[in-house]
Amino acid sequence: MTDRTRRLPLRERAQTTLELTATGLGALAFGVVATIALPVFGLDPAPIAGPGSLGQYAAIASAVAAMLAFAAGRYVVHAQGRHRISGALDVIDVAALAFAHGIIALLSWTLTAVILSDAFIGATVFWVPILALSGATAAVSAYVAFLSAAHMDAQLLAIVLAVFLVLGVLASMLTTSDPDWWKIHLSTLGISHDASALAFNLTLIVAGFLVTILARAATRAIPTASERGVSRVRLSLIVVGVFLGLVGVFHVDTHFWIHTFVASGMAVAFGVLTFRLHAWVPGISRAFLPVGWAFVAVIVVQAMFFAVGYWSLTAVELVAGVLVFTWIILFLRQVGALDADTEQ
Numbered sequence: 001m002t003d004r005t006r007r008l009p010l011r012e013r014a015q016t017t018l019e020l021t022a023t024g025l026g027a028l029a030f031g032v033v034a035t036i037a038l039p040v041f042g043l044d045p046a047p048i049a050g051p052g053s054l055g056q057y058a059a060i061a062s063a064v065a066a067m068l069a070f071a072a073g074r075y076v077v078h079a080q081g082r083h084r085i086s087g088a089l090d091v092i093d094v095a096a097l098a099f100a101h102g103i104i105a106l107l108s109w110t111l112t113a114v115i116l117s118d119a120f121i122g123a124t125v126f127w128v129p130i131l132a133l134s135g136a137t138a139a140v141s142a143y144v145a146f147l148s149a150a151h152m153d154a155q156l157l158a159i160v161l162a163v164f165l166v167l168g169v170l171a172s173m174l175t176t177s178d179p180d181w182w183k184i185h186l187s188t189l190g191i192s193h194d195a196s197a198l199a200f201n202l203t204l205i206v207a208g209f210l211v212t213i214l215a216r217a218a219t220r221a222i223p224t225a226s227e228r229g230v231s232r233v234r235l236s237l238i239v240v241g242v243f244l245g246l247v248g249v250f251h252v253d254t255h256f257w258i259h260t261f262v263a264s265g266m267a268v269a270f271g272v273l274t275f276r277l278h279a280w281v282p283g284i285s286r287a288f289l290p291v292g293w294a295f296v297a298v299i300v301v302q303a304m305f306f307a308v309g310y311w312s313l314t315a316v317e318l319v320a321g322v323l324v325f326t327w328i329i330l331f332l333r334q335v336g337a338l339d340a341d342t343e344q
Contacts (some may be wrong), residue, residue, distance in 0.1 A: 018076070018146075018147065022150075026140065029069070029138040030136065033065065034135030047117070048124075054134060056113070057134055058138070059105070059110040059113065061134060061137070062140075065138040066142060093213050096210060098204065099206060100210060103168065104160070104167055105145070108167060111171065154214060157210070157214050164206070164210065165207050169189070169203060170205075171196075172197070172200035174195075174196075176196040182312070187259065190248065207244055209241065211240055212242065214241070215234050215238045222335055232276065235280060239266075250262065269326075288334050289330075295323040335344075
């Protein structure tokens with residue numbers, strides 16, 4: 001550390017200030033959630049997972065803490081003059097991202113509680129650990145969400161999107177009332193009348209909205225791309241996002257043809273983007289282009305296997321989804337690298 005860094009006032013040390021603010025929010029979340037836990041549970045023990053459990057309370061409290069902390073983080077960034085919030089669309093973006101962080105916290109701690117419950121079968125938690133553990137989960141969630149908001153960029157947004165999708169779909173799989181859902185197709189998770197269907201459809205709708213946010217964030221300034229090329233890349237990603245959300249709106253059992261059209265449309269938009277990418281973004285690495293072509297080829301081969309009855313539709317949908325969002329993350333990394341090289 002240099003002498004100049006030692007003498008620098010705290011208000012001018014932006015990263016240190018953000019870390020201290022995140023720590024303070026975590027401490028505040030710990031105190032509030034632990035205090036509320038006392039009248040909720042009293043001095044009675046509680047199960048690890050399930051209704052009325054420590055896991056349920058900690059997950060809900062952490063979700064609220066994460067949403068509020070993310071909103072606080074975006075406000076701090078706005079007050080600093082970075083990524084200012086202007087207009088209703090930016091407000092909606094912040095609300096959607098805050099909600100996504102809350103759901104990630106909710107599902108993460110719920111799944112953790114279920115796993116621990118299976119490890120400690122029949123165990124209960126006494127009141128002191130209830131206060132400490134519920135407060136700690138809220139503190140961690142608030143800390144992470146605040147820093148995520150403060151450092152949010154297209155690449156981090158892509159990671160948030162991937163985590164949100166994985167946790168949402170996994171939670172729906174684990175809680176569905178139909179044990180044979182996988183024998184039909186992935187969309188079967190969204191046609192029941194239980195909480196798992198709501199979780200599945202809501203996951204797709206919010207994830208679709210996140211993709212549209214990602215489309216705007218990722219294409220604000222792509223180096224070496226013309227204005228027309230940027231608009232085409234943005235439009236392709238927006239189509240993927242809108243169609244993903246519509247998959248959750250139009251259920252396969254009640255709107256089969258619309259559901260099938262938007263689900264297929266995502267694959268078509270992705271294919272067009274991968275094959276036209278070099279024309280739209282000339283500076284993109286030529287070594288990256290075959291990655292997209294290979295992903296499209298794998299999706300097409302899987303679809304052929306399904307058509308002849310060799311492959312299940314569930315496998316096709318899962319693999320295609322993984323490939324599409326893996327490519328989006330890799331594309332954002334390529335754009336980030338291209339931007340850094342252009343500045344140099």
